[in-house]
Amino acid sequence: MSDLKTIPDTPHHAGHRDRLRARFSEAGGQGLADYELLELALFRSIPRRDVKPLAKALIARFGSLGGVCAAELHQLKDIKGVSEKTALDLKLLEALAVRMAREQVVGRPVLSSWSALLDYLRTALQHASTEQFRVLYLDKKNRLVGDEHQARGTVDHAPVYPREVVKRALALDASALILVHNHPSGDPTPSHADIEMTKLVISAAKPFNIVVHDHLVIGRERTASFKSLGLL
Numbered sequence: 001m002s003d004l005k006t007i008p009d010t011p012h013h014a015g016h017r018d019r020l021r022a023r024f025s026e027a028g029g030q031g032l033a034d035y036e037l038l039e040l041a042l043f044r045s046i047p048r049r050d051v052k053p054l055a056k057a058l059i060a061r062f063g064s065l066g067g068v069c070a071a072e073l074h075q076l077k078d079i080k081g082v083s084e085k086t087a088l089d090l091k092l093l094e095a096l097a098v099r100m101a102r103e104q105v106v107g108r109p110v111l112s113s114w115s116a117l118l119d120y121l122r123t124a125l126q127h128a129s130t131e132q133f134r135v136l137y138l139d140k141k142n143r144l145v146g147d148e149h150q151a152r153g154t155v156d157h158a159p160v161y162p163r164e165v166v167k168r169a170l171a172l173d174a175s176a177l178i179l180v181h182n183h184p185s186g187d188p189t190p191s192h193a194d195i196e197m198t199k200l201v202i203s204a205a206k207p208f209n210i211v212v213h214d215h216l217v218i219g220r221e222r223t224a225s226f227k228s229l230g231l232l
Helices: 014-031 036-046 052-062 064-069 071-076 086-105 112-123 164-169 192-208
Strands: 132-138 143-150 176-182 211-218 223-225
Touching: 014 036, 036 052, 036 086, 036 176, 036 223, 052 064, 064 086, 064 192, 071 086, 086 112, 112 132, 112 176, 112 223, 132 164, 143 164, 164 176, 176 192, 192 211
Parallel strands: 176 211
Antiparallel strands: 132 143, 132 176, 211 223
16 A cells, blocks of 8 residues: 555645735735625635625625625525625624724814814715714813714614704704714715704704804715705
């Protein structure tokens, strides 16, 4: 009998992983396609399988890299090959992105850091599959003292209660507000309901000298500003 030991086959994707890591090391994220960056993220979650088809399937299903990370856990787990662990790892990427964007806003006068504020809000909301309404509470120097979800809704509706918004502003000793919500349809054009709700919040806040600086509607590609549109 031969004394030669059987040499295990090397998975065909092992060399691909090494090459992809090398390309990332040399050129960073700028040198890679979105699905390749997603592959790199999936390497740790799925150590012993070719993840290129999965990365491409995820982007095809959710439309973009941001869409993948913003998808709900149950939506991710519906994709063949995505375990709960993998889904949680993808949600971690979203949480990190939002947290890093928020760092550019906290502690600075919001009105003079407007671009950073819009970047943060787009990161947090542009890919959300349901409508979310949040309020940014500002102090007398227009610094962020509160960033809170007031309501989450269905695909196209999130209930908002103006008195609760103002009550929370008083509790935080806020002097101004910025209202924010997203349109999961992707079109940020304010609806009649959006306009009427904004008027109710302004009316509720006025007796307490709380100013509503703006109402921002986050769409897929654009952001609508009530102030810029002359709706405030």
